[in-house]
Amino acid sequence: MARSLDIRSDLPTPLPMGTAAQLRLLDEGAHLFLTAGYAETTMREIAAAAGMKAGSIYHHFTSKEEMLELILIQGIDVMIQSFHQTQRETQESDALSRLRAHVRAHLGSLFEHGPYTAAHVTTFPYAPTEVRKRIVPVRDGYETLWTELLESLSDSGAITLPSSVSMTRLILMGAMNQTIEWFDPSGNQSVDQLAEAIARQLWDGVTPR
Template sequence: MAGSAERNSAQVIRDEAAKLFFERGYDATTLRQVASAAGLKVGSLYNHIGSKEDLLQQIMGSVIDELLERVQACVAEVESKDPVDRLQAALAGHLTFHAERAQQVFIGNAELRSLPQEARENVVKKRAEYESFLAALVDEAGKAKLAEVIDSKIHVYSFVAQATHVAGWYHPGGRLSLNEIVEIYTRLALRELNVADADERAVGKALAK
């Protein structure tokens, strides 16, 4: 039980810090404010973090880990061996995660410069590993002659930019549901790869969880 409570406290700290970093900016947020938002004393924070920089690294590193885990799970659930189906599932998970975790996505893009060099390099490495996972899926579709791949790495940069863009403007209850947004952006991604039946594949697909 104690271990579970510790993990829960660490998650609450990261969640509240992410909100404050998003609303006020990293530099303008103090650990005292983070502690207050998490319902803790400042001294209690140091049971979970070494410094404010360490807290920022935890947020940025964990969000990439969770993104990779989510997208890998989406791909694993695909029963079809069709590589485009696998890529489409990955894109749905990718887009959904960015829409649902917009604050962490913003922090990851805006505050990378605030990390010390070693921590920054670690986050950049994690990002590269995630992008390589997506690129491998793109390459699989290309090798199967189901997609026209110009450069898998550049295609992935496009997909990442699209999802980051969605994170910047999506709000629940807007003109389009998240499911509809995922469907549209997935269709655009498949069209970019010149998948012959891109529209038919995209329409009606369930939202990845």
């Protein structure tokens, strides 16, 4: 299904390597994978969006699968970096503030750092099997960070999880990632307001009565 998201790209996290042409192609590829779908996007379309001739793209990448893997890696890397930065900044904060800040960081990765993270979330299920196998360990690492956060909040007595930590994490991640389908960051509600709403809903469900 095509998407019409206006994902801001004023705060991009650049890929660590690559020529300017390669980075431009990856930017356009991530945008097209997000808005049109991975299967529906052709290398010709990516080249055209980057202002290149169709054949020129193969001087930079051997296949669409190679581009997808780089885009997926970049997307998850943005989330991991944001998590660690938030962790450092909220070490002395109360439990609700920590939870809210981490939700805000995840949503910021989706809506404020270019299309890579949102493209990761929407495209990963459709990636070729071999690509998914190489990305899964990194995704597992990010999920572990969230598990450890929820466990620390639970161990401190700040929250009481109504189910297992893994199920709570899946519910929260699902709520955050699903916003790609309906939230418009240029609309009436801000990412800050969205983060507050999601964090508050979870908090109200896990705070001891």
